[in-house]
Amino acid sequence: MEIPIQDLMISMISAFNKYASGDGDNNTLNKKELVNMACKEFPSLEKHPQKDKFLNDIFKITDRDGDNKINFEEFMTLMTCMTIALRKSGTI
Numbered sequence: 001m002e003i004p005i006q007d008l009m010i011s012m013i014s015a016f017n018k019y020a021s022g023d024g025d026n027n028t029l030n031k032k033e034l035v036n037m038a039c040k041e042f043p044s045l046e047k048h049p050q051k052d053k054f055l056n057d058i059f060k061i062t063d064r065d066g067d068n069k070i071n072f073e074e075f076m077t078l079m080t081c082m083t084i085a086l087r088k089s090g091t092i
Ligand SMILES: [Ca+2]
Pocket: 019, 020, 021, 022, 023, 024, 025, 026, 027, 028, 029, 030, 033
Protein backbone atom coordinates (compact mmCIF):
# COMPACT_ATOMS: atom_id res chain seq x y z
CA MET A 1 0.00 0.00 0.00
CA GLU A 2 1.37 3.39 -1.00
CA ILE A 3 1.15 6.05 1.69
CA PRO A 4 1.74 9.63 0.56
CA ILE A 5 4.98 10.96 2.06
CA GLN A 6 3.12 14.02 3.34
CA ASP A 7 0.91 11.69 5.42
CA LEU A 8 4.02 10.00 6.85
CA MET A 9 5.44 13.40 7.79
CA ILE A 10 2.19 14.34 9.52
CA SER A 11 2.25 10.99 11.35
CA MET A 12 5.80 11.69 12.58
CA ILE A 13 4.80 15.13 13.88
CA SER A 14 1.65 13.71 15.52
CA ALA A 15 3.60 10.89 17.17
CA PHE A 16 6.20 13.30 18.53
CA ASN A 17 3.52 15.65 19.87
CA LYS A 18 1.62 12.75 21.45
CA TYR A 19 4.59 11.30 23.33
CA ALA A 20 6.20 14.67 24.17
CA SER A 21 3.10 15.84 26.01
CA GLY A 22 3.53 13.41 28.93
CA ASP A 23 5.08 16.07 31.13
CA GLY A 24 4.80 19.88 31.15
CA ASP A 25 7.15 20.31 28.18
CA ASN A 26 5.41 19.52 24.88
CA ASN A 27 8.45 20.41 22.77
CA THR A 28 10.76 17.66 23.96
CA LEU A 29 10.79 14.00 24.98
CA ASN A 30 12.36 13.23 28.33
CA LYS A 31 13.85 9.78 28.84
CA LYS A 32 10.61 8.33 30.21
CA GLU A 33 8.66 9.68 27.24
CA LEU A 34 11.20 8.28 24.76
CA VAL A 35 11.06 4.86 26.46
CA ASN A 36 7.25 4.97 26.39
CA MET A 37 7.27 5.87 22.69
CA ALA A 38 9.81 3.17 21.84
CA CYS A 39 7.94 0.42 23.72
CA LYS A 40 4.57 1.30 22.19
CA GLU A 41 5.73 1.96 18.63
CA PHE A 42 8.33 -0.84 18.46
CA PRO A 43 6.73 -3.76 20.36
CA SER A 44 9.52 -6.15 19.33
CA LEU A 45 11.79 -4.21 21.72
CA GLU A 46 10.19 -6.13 24.59
CA LYS A 47 12.15 -9.17 23.46
CA HIS A 48 15.47 -7.31 23.41
CA PRO A 49 17.73 -9.03 25.99
CA GLN A 50 19.19 -5.69 27.14
CA LYS A 51 16.19 -3.45 26.53
CA ASP A 52 16.93 -0.95 29.32
CA LYS A 53 20.60 -0.53 28.38
CA PHE A 54 19.68 -0.32 24.71
CA LEU A 55 17.12 2.44 25.35
CA ASN A 56 19.55 4.32 27.61
CA ASP A 57 22.18 4.19 24.87
CA ILE A 58 19.64 5.34 22.25
CA PHE A 59 18.67 8.28 24.47
CA LYS A 60 22.31 9.33 24.97
CA ILE A 61 23.15 9.04 21.27
CA THR A 62 19.97 10.85 20.18
CA ASP A 63 20.43 13.73 22.65
CA ARG A 64 23.04 15.40 20.48
CA ASP A 65 23.12 18.73 22.36
CA GLY A 66 23.32 16.95 25.74
CA ASP A 67 20.43 18.81 27.42
CA ASN A 68 18.90 15.51 28.60
CA LYS A 69 15.83 15.99 26.36
CA ILE A 70 15.02 14.98 22.80
CA ASN A 71 13.77 17.87 20.68
CA PHE A 72 11.96 17.40 17.39
CA GLU A 73 15.13 17.75 15.31
CA GLU A 74 16.89 15.09 17.40
CA PHE A 75 13.80 12.85 17.17
CA MET A 76 13.73 13.15 13.38
CA THR A 77 17.46 12.39 13.17
CA LEU A 78 16.78 9.19 15.16
CA MET A 79 13.84 8.26 12.89
CA THR A 80 15.97 8.89 9.78
CA CYS A 81 18.84 6.75 11.09
CA MET A 82 16.43 3.95 12.04
CA THR A 83 14.73 4.08 8.62
CA ILE A 84 18.10 3.88 6.85
CA ALA A 85 19.13 0.95 9.09
CA LEU A 86 15.83 -0.81 8.40
CA ARG A 87 16.32 -0.46 4.65
CA LYS A 88 19.94 -1.70 4.91
CA SER A 89 18.81 -4.72 6.93
CA GLY A 90 16.92 -5.91 3.88
CA THR A 91 13.83 -6.91 5.87
CA ILE A 92 11.66 -4.53 3.83
CA1 LIG B 1 7.85 16.25 27.25
